[in-house]
Amino acid sequence: MAKNSKILVVDDEADVRESIAAFLGNAGFASVDTASGVDDALSKILKKGYDLVVLDLMMPKKSGWGLLEELRARKIKIRVLVASAIGLPDVVRNDLKGKYPAACVDFLSKTNLAEQIEDMINTLLKVPAGVV
Amino acid sequence: MKLRIKTLIITAITLIFLISAIFTVEAGIMFQIFMLDEMQDIKTNINHMENWLSEQESGLVRSLEAWSVWGDTSTLVVDPRADYVDAKFNDFTFLASRVNAIAIYDSRGRYVLGKAVDFTLNQSVPVPSTFQYLQTSSPLTRFTNPSDRVAGMMIVDGKPMLVASMPITTSDDPNSVPIGSVLMGRYLDTARLSEVLVGSNMKLSVYAYDRRSLPAEAERTASSSGDVAIYVVREDEGTKSYGIIKDIEGLPAITLRMEMPRDRLEIFRKNQGYFLFGTTTIGLAIMTLNFFLLDMFVVSRIRKLRNAADELGQAAEKGATRAEIIQVESNYDDEITYLAKDVNALLSKLTAANRRLVEDEQQYHYKLESEVERKTHMLMEMNEQLRKMEESKNQFLFNMGHDLKTPLAVIDMNIGMLKKGKPKQTEASEALIRRNITRLKQQIEEIIQLTKFEQGGSIQAEDLDICEVVQDEVRIHQDFARAKGMDIRVEGCGKPIAVKGDRRLLAYGLGNYLSNAVKYSADTSVLVRVAQEGANVKIEVIDAGAGVPVEQRENLFTKFFRGDKTGPGTGVGLYMAYEIAKKHGGEAHYRPNKPKGSIFYFVLPKKARGE
Numbered sequence: 001m002a003k004n005s006k007i008l009v010v011d012d013e014a015d016v017r018e019s020i021a022a023f024l025g026n027a028g029f030a031s032v033d034t035a036s037g038v039d040d041a042l043s044k045i046l047k048k049g050y051d052l053v054v055l056d057l058m059m060p061k062k063s064g065w066g067l068l069e070e071l072r073a074r075k076i077k078i079r080v081l082v083a084s085a086i087g088l089p090d091v092v093r094n095d096l097k098g099k100y101p102a103a104c105v106d107f108l109s110k111t112n113l114a115e116q117i118e119d120m121i122n123t124l125l126k127v128p129a130g131v132v
Numbered sequence: 133m134k135l136r137i138k139t140l141i142i143t144a145i146t147l148i149f150l151i152s153a154i155f156t157v158e159a160g161i162m163f164q165i166f167m168l169d170e171m172q173d174i175k176t177n178i179n180h181m182e183n184w185l186s187e188q189e190s191g192l193v194r195s196l197e198a199w200s201v202w203g204d205t206s207t208l209v210v211d212p213r214a215d216y217v218d219a220k221f222n223d224f225t226f227l228a229s230r231v232n233a234i235a236i237y238d239s240r241g242r243y244v245l246g247k248a249v250d251f252t253l254n255q256s257v258p259v260p261s262t263f264q265y266l267q268t269s270s271p272l273t274r275f276t277n278p279s280d281r282v283a284g285m286m287i288v289d290g291k292p293m294l295v296a297s298m299p300i301t302t303s304d305d306p307n308s309v310p311i312g313s314v315l316m317g318r319y320l321d322t323a324r325l326s327e328v329l330v331g332s333n334m335k336l337s338v339y340a341y342d343r344r345s346l347p348a349e350a351e352r353t354a355s356s357s358g359d360v361a362i363y364v365v366r367e368d369e370g371t372k373s374y375g376i377i378k379d380i381e382g383l384p385a386i387t388l389r390m391e392m393p394r395d396r397l398e399i400f401r402k403n404q405g406y407f408l409f410g411t412t413t414i415g416l417a418i419m420t421l422n423f424f425l426l427d428m429f430v431v432s433r434i435r436k437l438r439n440a441a442d443e444l445g446q447a448a449e450k451g452a453t454r455a456e457i458i459q460v461e462s463n464y465d466d467e468i469t470y471l472a473k474d475v476n477a478l479l480s481k482l483t484a485a486n487r488r489l490v491e492d493e494q495q496y497h498y499k500l501e502s503e504v505e506r507k508t509h510m511l512m513e514m515n516e517q518l519r520k521m522e523e524s525k526n527q528f529l530f531n532m533g534h535d536l537k538t539p540l541a542v543i544d545m546n547i548g549m550l551k552k553g554k555p556k557q558t559e560a561s562e563a564l565i566r567r568n569i570t571r572l573k574q575q576i577e578e579i580i581q582l583t584k585f586e587q588g589g590s591i592q593a594e595d596l597d598i599c600e601v602v603q604d605e606v607r608i609h610q611d612f613a614r615a616k617g618m619d620i621r622v623e624g625c626g627k628p629i630a631v632k633g634d635r636r637l638l639a640y641g642l643g644n645y646l647s648n649a650v651k652y653s654a655d656t657s658v659l660v661r662v663a664q665e666g667a668n669v670k671i672e673v674i675d676a677g678a679g680v681p682v683e684q685r686e687n688l689f690t691k692f693f694r695g696d697k698t699g700p701g702t703g704v705g706l707y708m709a710y711e712i713a714k715k716h717g718g719e720a721h722y723r724p725n726k727p728k729g730s731i732f733y734f735v736l737p738k739k740a741r742g743e
Contacts, residue, residue, distance in 0.1 A: 014615055015542045015564055022557055023545045058534060060652070085537035086530065110537050114544040 002125050005051035006031045010041040010067065011083075012059040016110075020054060020083075020117070027118045038062035042070050050078060052124060054117070057084040057092070068100060068132055077129040078104065081120055085110035104130040135431050140423060147419045151411050159404060166400055171353065171364070173331050174373045174390065178360055180328040181375065181388060185294070188318070189283040192296040195229035196281075196316045205300040208236050209312035212245050221247040232293070233260055233317045236300070239310060241268035246315075262288040263315060271380055275299035275310045284380040285320070287340045292320040292386045320386075335391040341376055341384045350374060360388075370394050433461065433468045441475070524692030528703060531694075535575055539568035567611050574643060581640055582704050591634040591715050595739060598669055599625035601638050602660055609646040613658065618650060624662035629669050630739040633716045638736075641709040641720070645673035645732045648705065653677025653729060668718070668735050676729035680722060688722050709734075 007029055011017035017034040024032045033048070035041035037059060045053070057064035064082060071078060082105070086092045089109035096107050104127050108120050204220055221234060226249040235246030243266060246259035266272065272282055272295065283296040295317045299310030326336045339345070350363035350372075361384070363374040370393040379385035440458040457479060460472045546561035599622075606620050613620050631638075649658040653675040661672045680688060687693045689710035692703040706720075709732075713720040718736035725731045 013538060013542075015568060016538060018560075019542045019545045019564055022549060022560065026549050026552060026557070058531075085534040085541065088530070110541040113541040114548055 002122055003028045004030055005125055006033070006048065007052050007054065007121070008033050008035060008041060008044060008050045009054045010035045010038070010059075010064070011054075011056040012036055013056075016056070020113070023114070023117065024121070029121075038064070038067045038070070041067055045071075045076065045078070046074075051129065052079040052081060052121060054081050054083050054121075057082060057086060068105075071132050072100075075131050077131060079124045079127060079129055080105045080132055081108055081117075081124055082106070083108045083110055083113060083117070100132050102130050102132050103127045105132050135434060136427060139426050139431055143419045143423050143426070147415045151408070151415050154411055155404075155408055158407065162400060162404075166397055169396075170371055170392065173392065174362065174364060174371070175353075177329050177331070177334070177390060178362055178373075178375045178388070180330065181325060182360060184325060184328045185285065185377070188294050189296060192229075192231075192294055192316060192318055193281050193283050193298070195231060196296045196298055196314065199225060199229065199234075199316070200298060200300065200314045205236065205314050206302045206311060209238055209244055209300055212236075217245060217247075223249065227251075229316070230318055231316050232319050233263055233288070235259060235263040235266075235315045235317075236312060237266070237273040237315065238312045241266070241270065241273035241313075244312065260289040260317070262286070263317065266315070272297040272315050273313045275313055278306055278308055278310060282380060285377055285386055286379045287385055288317055288319070290340060292338050292340065293317045294320060295380065325388075329390070331392060333393050333395060337389045337391075339387050339389070341387045345387060346374055346376075347372075368394070429464070430468065433464075437468065437472055437475070444479070521692070524703065527694075528692055531703070532575070532579065536572065539571045539575075542568045543572075563611075567615070570608060570611070574640075574647070577636075577640060578704065578708070581637065581708060585708065585711055591637060591712075593632050593634055593716075595630060595632055596635050596638075597628035598631045598633075598638070598671065598736070599627075599629055599662060601635060602642060602662060602671060605639050605642045605646055606660060609643065609650055612647070613650045616650060616654060618654070619657045620646065620650075620660065621657060622660045622662070629662065629664060631669060631716075631736055632739045633736065634712075637712045637715070641712040641734065642671065642673070644705040644709050648732070649673050649675040649677070649730070656729075664738065665735070667738055667740070669738050670733055670735050672731050672733040674725055674729065674731045676725060679724050679728055679730050685722060689720060706732075 007024060009017045009020045009024070009032060011020070011034075014036070017036070021032045021034050033044060033050075035044055039062065041053065041055075044050075053067070055064045055067060064084070068080065071080070080100075082092075082096055084092060084107075086109075089107070089111070093107040096105065104124070106120060106124055108116055207216065208220060225231070225234075226247075230251075231249075232251070233246060233248040236244040238244050243264050246263055248257045248259045248263075249255070250257045268274075275282075275298070278299050278301045281296065281298050283294070285292055286295055287293070288295070295315060297313050297315040300312040300314055301308040301310055320338055322336060322338050325338065326334070329336060346363060347365050350365045353362045353364055359378070361376040363376070365372045365374075370391060373390045373392070375388035375390070376384045377386040377388065437458065444458075457476050458472050460469055460476065543565050546564045549561045550558055550565075602622060602625060606622055610620050646658065646660070654677070656676040659672075659674040661670075661674060663670045663672075684693075689706050691707040693707070694703040710720040713734050713736065716736050718734055720732070720734055723731050723733075
């Protein structure tokens with residue numbers, strides 16, 4: 001089931017989102033899309049529906065926090081793996097867990113992207129999709 | 133010592149001196165007066181005695197004349213019959229005239245007959261031998277003129293006697309020749325003589341003159357008449373005075389000795405005590421009055437002034453800023469009142485000065501406070517700026533961390549795919565790895581340059597072709613542009629343009645412009661236009677992206693300024709570009725592109741000819 005899950009990678013940096021997409025494709029995930037910003041991502045989610053979103057936080061125009069708010073506001077059932085290169089990952093993780101305590105939301109520092117993204121996505125996919 | 137005690141002491145000393153002086157002067161004057169008075173008494177008494185004697189002499193002469201009728205006495209000379217003599221020398225004659233002896237002398241001065249009576253015995257006594265043996269040359273018997281009379285004193289048988297004599301004639305013819313003389317004598321009655329004396333307790337003694345009886349220390353003084361020589365001996369218990377009376381022949385014959393006790397001096401001395409007591413009492417009264425007056429008019433007022441000054445001092449110690457005015461007694465017009473007025477004037481001046489001081493102090497405090505407030509405000513502002521800068525710096529480090537992590541993550545992921553990826557994927561991964569290594573280099577360069585800038589480092593200028601720098605940077609960024617489906621074109625670099633500058637810095641500044649242009653605009657081309665303008669060269673990076681909102685344009689080149697705080701970026705790139713241009717003597721600016729997008733540009737001085 002996991003490998004058939006539909007995944008959307010949201011990152012303003014083309015190199016990053018393409019690398020993640022290629023990396024996941026390499027890992028066996030059949031359906032990986034990318035979006036360069038929050039608005040792009042939201043329209044794709046509404047249109048196609050995804051099992052999981054890999055979400056960057058620091059993006060121009062609208063940050064990743066904005067997408068989380070939209071998802072919660074629209075009560076969309078989904079899983080979100082926040083992947084950020086922010087300086088203080090523990091602080092951001094706590095912040096995120098404080099605001100979005102749901103099991104379908106998790107955090108991954110970009111420093112450990114290559115090592116952990118596959119495992120974390122697999123773990124998250126075992127949790128039922130829910131409202132963030 | 134208090135003023136009041138001093139006043140008392142001064143008054144007392146003054147009183148003692150005053151009383152002593154008065155007493156001494158008074159005693160001296162009084163004693164002098166007493167002495168003069170005493171001498172006057174002596175002279176007066178001598179004078180009185182002289183007068184009395186003179187009266188006695190005159191009386192004796194009158195008795196002699198009455199008795200010595202010419203017929204009778206001539207008969208006594210010519211024919212001294214016994215019965216006739218007895219009749220003529222009867223006792224009545226002696227009693228009535230108080231005559232002690234009568235003697236008749238012939239023309240040659242020889243004693244003829246006489247009679248003497250002693251009144252104490254009441255009987256006849258022999259005629260004194262002095263009468264009987266009178267010298268023939270005696271003026272008492274030698275008359276040439278019937279009207280001549282001789283009267284005076286002489287010592288008869290050792291006793292002083294008043295004598296008077298006159299010639300005896302045979303007729304009352306004034307030209308008749310005296311045939312003898314008659315001599316009448318009366319012993320001096322010392323008791324009666326004493327009666328004429330003035331003054332109490334006087335003791336008079338009369339005796340024959342003897343030079344030796346006169347004390348050696350006796351002082352001679354003149355009598356009022358000048359006939360009598362007076363000698364005075366002053367002793368403590370009294371004064372003895374000696375009047376020397378001359379006899380008929382003009383020789384000193386009789387001594388009148390007066391003893392005057394100093395009763396009056398005793399009284400005077402006793403009075404001196406009363407005087408001293410009186411003077412002291414009056415002096416004490418005056419002193420007390422004087423003291424009270426001084427106290428009332430001077431000391432108590434000075435004390436009041438002092439108390440007022442004391443109170444002022446205490447008030448001043450308690451921090452009073454205004455001195456009360458001392459009460460001035462308007463009914464006195466003297467130095468103390470002036471002093472009080474002077475003190476008041478001084479106080480007014482002091483109060484004014486104090487007020488000014490307080491005002492100055494207040495003003496100073498006010499100034500100080502406002503200055504402190506201003507400085508505090510400045511400090512707070514600076515603090516706020518520092519806080520903001522600190523915040524910005526933290527944000528910078530935070531973002532820098534993010535920016536470093538991102539290419540690392542990309543490299544990390546793509547390395548894994550190099551091994552197991554398909555050939556097409558491998559190629560893509562290689563490109564990604566290369567690009568992100570470049571990106572890392574740029575970011576590290578940025579950190580190095582920023583550190584250098586912060587440390588105030590200088591540029592390492594060299595001769596270079598600005599077009600070469602432009603081309604190099606465009607080549608680097610072309611990769612990123614192409615990855616986004618964009619293209620970077622260069623215009624105006626047909627020939628080299630020489631500038632003097634730091635290659636790495638200029639490349640960094642230009643790279644910053646290019647990376648921004650690629651980052652913030654999508655699906656359009658970026659144009660780099662190089663143009664020479666006089667002595668300068670202008671390098672513009674033109675994009676057709678979203679452009680910079682108006683409100684952000686002002687702060688574009690400010691350190692750590694970021695237009696979109698949620699997005700990536702450190703906020704130092706444009707600041708560094710600006711500083712780099714400045715260090716090259718040029719400028720860095722922004723202007724909006726038309727119809728949309730941005731133009732960031734440098735203006736740099738070209739290398740001068742011959743430089």
